[in-house]
Amino acid sequence: MASKPLRIRIALCCVLLGAAAAGYAALRLPAFFGRQAVAQRVVVSGNIEAHQSVLSVTQVQAPIVYLPFDEGAYVVRGTVLARVDDRLYRRQVEIDRANLNVQLAQVQASVSNQSAAQNSVKSDQFDLAEKKLDYGRAEVLAQHDAVSQQTRDLARTAERQSAAALAHDTAMEEAARNDVLLAQANVEAAQAKLQLDETMLSYTELRAPFDGVIAVREAELGELAGPGVAVFTLDELDHVWLRAYVNEPDIGRIRLGEAADVTTDAWPSRVYRGRVSFISPQAEFTPKTVETHAERVTLVYRVRIDIDNPTHELLPGMPADASIALVASGK
Numbered sequence: 001m002a003s004k005p006l007r008i009r010i011a012l013c014c015v016l017l018g019a020a021a022a023g024y025a026a027l028r029l030p031a032f033f034g035r036q037a038v039a040q041r042v043v044v045s046g047n048i049e050a051h052q053s054v055l056s057v058t059q060v061q062a063p064i065v066y067l068p069f070d071e072g073a074y075v076v077r078g079t080v081l082a083r084v085d086d087r088l089y090r091r092q093v094e095i096d097r098a099n100l101n102v103q104l105a106q107v108q109a110s111v112s113n114q115s116a117a118q119n120s121v122k123s124d125q126f127d128l129a130e131k132k133l134d135y136g137r138a139e140v141l142a143q144h145d146a147v148s149q150q151t152r153d154l155a156r157t158a159e160r161q162s163a164a165a166l167a168h169d170t171a172m173e174e175a176a177r178n179d180v181l182l183a184q185a186n187v188e189a190a191q192a193k194l195q196l197d198e199t200m201l202s203y204t205e206l207r208a209p210f211d212g213v214i215a216v217r218e219a220e221l222g223e224l225a226g227p228g229v230a231v232f233t234l235d236e237l238d239h240v241w242l243r244a245y246v247n248e249p250d251i252g253r254i255r256l257g258e259a260a261d262v263t264t265d266a267w268p269s270r271v272y273r274g275r276v277s278f279i280s281p282q283a284e285f286t287p288k289t290v291e292t293h294a295e296r297v298t299l300v301y302r303v304r305i306d307i308d309n310p311t312h313e314l315l316p317g318m319p320a321d322a323s324i325a326l327v328a329s330g331k
Contacts, residue, residue, distance in 0.1 A: 046319075057226060068081075238308070278302075
């Protein structure tokens with residue numbers, strides 16, 4: 001019968017052999033059944049970014065008289081964020097409208113003059129036709145000595161005078177027609193001027209170009225606003241993205257549309273769902289400000305991970321990590 005130390009050594013050898021067999025089975029059985037034992041993932045780090053717009057009044061210059069919002073306010077697209085003193089621009093619009101009314105009245109007067117000239121031409125045409133008949137009859141009668149030569153000459157003179165009147169009134173009708181065209185052109189010019197000054201008046205209001213949160217208020221009431229003078233900085237926070245960099249060995253195993261789990265130091269217990277929406281086609285040298293969980297390499301590729309942010313918890317500049325599943329090589 002074997003001694004007690006020998007039995008202990010035999011039992012220990014059996015345990016070690018069993019563990020080795022179990023480890024071998026764990027490595028070989030998944031491959032045998034065509035499954036990957038553990039999904040490989042890459043963790044990248046970067047900063048949250050968002051669409052950001054610096055807003056200023058354009059085309060006009062005047063003191064700010066209306067500024068109702070402060071930093072942190074959520075505004076919807078089209079909301080009036082600021083208004084400058086618009087009295088000068090409103091007065092100009094009033095002048096333009098008055099001038100337009102004058103030009104419209106001038107069109108009506110010109111049309112009336114043209115109508116009167118047309119009637120004069122018609123009257124002259126009728127008169128000339130009658131004078132031609134009178135001259136014709138006088139000519140026949142004079143040939144038969146029924147009337148005097150003087151009577152025939154007077155009839156001929158009357159015909160010529162009627163023809164001259166017709167020519168004069170025809171020229172006046174042409175002038176009246178040109179006056180109508182000129183008056184209509186003046187109306188179009190007045191309308192264009194009115195539209196231009198109405199557009200300038202609209203520039204006295206600064207409206208939100210999209211739904212967003214006011215990140216910075218850079219002006220105060222009474223300050224002079226104008227082109228290039230920032231009034232607000234507006235952030236679009238409903239949809240943000242993470243700008244990160246992936247090491248060159250892993251870039252071939254990341255696909256567009258791949259899901260990503262995003263976490264931040266500010267909310268460590270929360271996982272935000274995102275997806276890879278952009279993979280740069282060109283490599284870059286590793287930026288000095290980028291830190292990755294993997295060992296640094298000389299070349300990295302920039303990726304963008306889109307994230308829905310309805311609660312506005314993710315803010316521009318916030319550091320964040322993203323875990324992305326890697327596909328098998330060759331797929």
